[in-house]
Amino acid sequence: MLLALAGAAASLQIVAADITIDVGADSAIVEAHYTLRDSAAAPDVTIIRLRDQNIHLPSLARGEFRAGLLRVSGVTSLRYVVTGRLDRVPLPVPDRALEPSRRSSVRIHVHGLEQNVRLSEAFPRLTSEAGSAAVADVAHVPSFVRLPPAAGTWSMHTASQMFVIVLVTCSSIAWAVHLYRRRAGPL
Amino acid sequence: MGATLPVVLVLYFGLVIGIGIWSAFRTKTEEDFLAAGRSIGPFVGGAVLAATQISAGTVVGTLGRHYLTGVSFWWIWFGVWAGWLVSAFFVAPKLRRFGALTVPDYIAARYGSELARALAAVLIIVSYTVYLVAQFQASGEIALTVFGIKPLTAMLIVMASTVFYTVLGGVRSSSYIEFLQTLVMVAGLVVAVPVLLDLTGGLGQSVAFLESLDDRLIGWYYGPKEIVAFGAAFGLSIAAAPYEMTRFYSMRDERTVRQAIGVSIGFQLIIGLAVMVIGLQTRVLFPALASEDQASSVMAFEVLPPIVGSLLIVGMLSAIMSTVNSVLLVTGAAVAHDIYGKFIRPAATQARLVLVNRISIVVLAVIPMFFALQKYGDVQAIVIEQTKFIASFFFVPVVIGLNWRRGTAAGAVTAMLGGFLACLVWELTGQRGFATHGIDAVEVGVATSLVLFLTVSRFSKHVSPENLRIFFPESKP
Numbered sequence: 290m291l292l293a294l295a296g297a298a299a300s301l302q303i304v305a306a307d308i309t310i311d312v313g314a315d316s317a318i319v320e321a322h323y324t325l326r327d328s329a330a331a332p333d334v335t336i337i338r339l340r341d342q343n344i345h346l347p348s349l350a351r352g353e354f355r356a357g358l359l360r361v362s363g364v365t366s367l368r369y370v371v372t373g374r375l376d377r378v379p380l381p382v383p384d385r386a387l388e389p390s391r392r393s394s395v396r397i398h399v400h401g402l403e404q405n406v407r408l409s410e411a412f413p414r415l416t417s418e419a420g421s422a423a424v425a426d427v428a429h430v431p432s433f434v435r436l437p438p439a440a441g442t443w444s445m446h447t448a449s450q451m452f453v454i455v456l457v458t459c460s461s462i463a464w465a466v467h468l469y470r471r472r473a474g475p476l
Numbered sequence: 477m478g479a480t481l482p483v484v485l486v487l488y489f490g491l492v493i494g495i496g497i498w499s500a501f502r503t504k505t506e507e508d509f510l511a512a513g514r515s516i517g518p519f520v521g522g523a524v525l526a527a528t529q530i531s532a533g534t535v536v537g538t539l540g541r542h543y544l545t546g547v548s549f550w551w552i553w554f555g556v557w558a559g560w561l562v563s564a565f566f567v568a569p570k571l572r573r574f575g576a577l578t579v580p581d582y583i584a585a586r587y588g589s590e591l592a593r594a595l596a597a598v599l600i601i602v603s604y605t606v607y608l609v610a611q612f613q614a615s616g617e618i619a620l621t622v623f624g625i626k627p628l629t630a631m632l633i634v635m636a637s638t639v640f641y642t643v644l645g646g647v648r649s650s651s652y653i654e655f656l657q658t659l660v661m662v663a664g665l666v667v668a669v670p671v672l673l674d675l676t677g678g679l680g681q682s683v684a685f686l687e688s689l690d691d692r693l694i695g696w697y698y699g700p701k702e703i704v705a706f707g708a709a710f711g712l713s714i715a716a717a718p719y720e721m722t723r724f725y726s727m728r729d730e731r732t733v734r735q736a737i738g739v740s741i742g743f744q745l746i747i748g749l750a751v752m753v754i755g756l757q758t759r760v761l762f763p764a765l766a767s768e769d770q771a772s773s774v775m776a777f778e779v780l781p782p783i784v785g786s787l788l789i790v791g792m793l794s795a796i797m798s799t800v801n802s803v804l805l806v807t808g809a810a811v812a813h814d815i816y817g818k819f820i821r822p823a824a825t826q827a828r829l830v831l832v833n834r835i836s837i838v839v840l841a842v843i844p845m846f847f848a849l850q851k852y853g854d855v856q857a858i859v860i861e862q863t864k865f866i867a868s869f870f871f872v873p874v875v876i877g878l879n880w881r882r883g884t885a886a887g888a889v890t891a892m893l894g895g896f897l898a899c900l901v902w903e904l905t906g907q908r909g910f911a912t913h914g915i916d917a918v919e920v921g922v923a924t925s926l927v928l929f930l931t932v933s934r935f936s937k938h939v940s941p942e943n944l945r946i947f948f949p950e951s952k953p
């Protein structure tokens with residue numbers, strides 16, 4: 290609904306997306322495939338390049354760059370290479386939401402991760418798969434995958450959870466002290 | 477998210493039920509039920525006012541609008557705060573001094589008219605039923621995204637749990653629960669902001685990303701005409717909103733009311749900024765959601781760390797429940813206190829009035845669920861429409877009526893009816909041409925109401941000095 294572009298067939302319905310990322314030392318290869326239902330048309334996708342990144346598309350894909358944004362028309366499968374900064378790998382986001390969107394409508398496989406990383410702190414949350422791969426199941430196509438941080442490093446993810454636990458504990462103690470003082474006060 | 481969300485939900489709602497039961501033991505009279513024995517202080521009162529203001533319209537609707545349209549929607553908050561300031565200086569102190577139980581009580585006393593009371597009660601029931609539609613619709617969106625359950629099931633759960641604590645303890649239980657809800661909401665939103673900024677690579681990278689997507693997202697998606705119309709709808713309705721004014725009655729005194737409004741604006745500032753940042757960050761992460769109303773629940777469920785996300789989901793459900801609760805208290809009181817107690821059975825006992833109030837709350841909670849399932853628009857759009865109607869029929873008789881002694885019963889009745897109808901007619905006809913003329917239904921409704929109030933009051937019977945003296949102590953007998 291939000292990004293329904295003119296030119297896309299009204300009946301176009303994307304039911305699933307399967308995306309694979311192969312992370313290498315200085316590049317990442319992204320392959321995406323969209324499953325459509327009863328439609329001869331194909332979706333337009335948008336890839337937003339982040340700072341200090343380059344995206345190399347095969348010449349076959351009809352792409353158009355505009356201020357960091359790459360729009361590719363009418364594709365059901367796409368393959369490209371990302372070079373430069375690789376902490377976040379851009380994904381091709383279709384111009385419409387998946388329908389119906391279920392928690393496993395979008396499956397993202399990530400290969401080539403280092404062994405000692407915290408998968409749950411990646412975005413989207415990853416779980417380990419056979420071998421050195423990891424997988425995320427989500428309902429919507431994210432604009433990028435943030436690769437998991439190495440174990441032992443400081444992370445906002447952990448800090449925020451600790452903060453909430455400390456906050457709730459301190460508030461509960463303060464509330465209990467407040468109630469105790471009111472009861473112990475002058476009659 | 478695993479087991480974290482169920483654990484947080486069970487802990488939170490266990491606490492809510494505990495507060496409800498505790499309050500039930502302390503609720504003996506209608507005044508206890510509708511005004512918490514007038515015992516609420518400034519900090520709890522401020523949090524309560526913020527909780528009534530922060531509804532599904534904010535955490536689902538406003539966040540969704542920021543997701544869809546970017547930063548410019550944030551300017552409507554100035555309209556909201558202007559409404560609160562008008563309330564703090566020109567409405568709340570006089571109403572608190574009067575010490576009524578409901579807003580139609582004020583209308584009846586100020587204008588010496590039971591017809592005006594009945595009309596106010598009916599308009600409150602109609603417009604707030606619309607407001608509940610938005611709340612139930614939002615609960616359905618959250619439930620579908622987070623729990624994968626059908627919207628109807630979610631609405632029934634929200635309705636049952638809210639009606640439970642509303643019916644048990646009235647304003648006392650809801651005040652303490654709303655205090656808790658505001659703290660949970662503020663904590664959840666404030667913690668979510670740095671987590672999301674870290675995830676998206678910081679503010680600079682997010683801005684660059686949004687600019688690539690659509691440069692209006694960080695500029696002016698809405699122009700001045702739209703901002704003024706939205707701000708006017710919120711501000712004018714808040715200055716005279718029955719469910720917020722009812723909360724003034726439960727506070728200790730006039731000074732407490734003013735302090736509470738200040739505290740409330742502080743909470744709203746934090747929440748408003750956080751909601752804007754979170755809406756934008758969610759757009760960076762998921763640029764193509766099926767509906768902007770999904771943005772908040774997708775962000776809480778799929779993006780945030782489990783404990784933070786659970787806290788925010790609880791905060792969102794709380795915001796919906798607190799608003800449903802506040803609205804049910806007002807509409808239930810309109811039926812039981814202003815219609816049943818004044819017109820149907822004036823000699824009803826206190827116990828009978830409380831019972832009728834509780835039954836009304838249950839019945840009035842069921843009706844909007846039907847409309848919520850039809851999905852007439854996004855959550856924020858429904859909220860905006862409802863605020864336009866409240867402003868159109870209540871702003872003039874409440875705010876002008878409290879500060880202009882010449883206003884009469886006939887003036888108030890025609891102002892309420894005329895404002896409501898003008899807003900309705902403009903919505904159905906002239907609103908379509910807003911892009912060219914820029915005149916919104918709320919402006920038409922309030923202007924019509926004002927003109928009718930001033931004109932009819934000039935040529936109709938004066939209100940008796942006994943009635944005026946309550947609100948204008950300097951009135952001559």
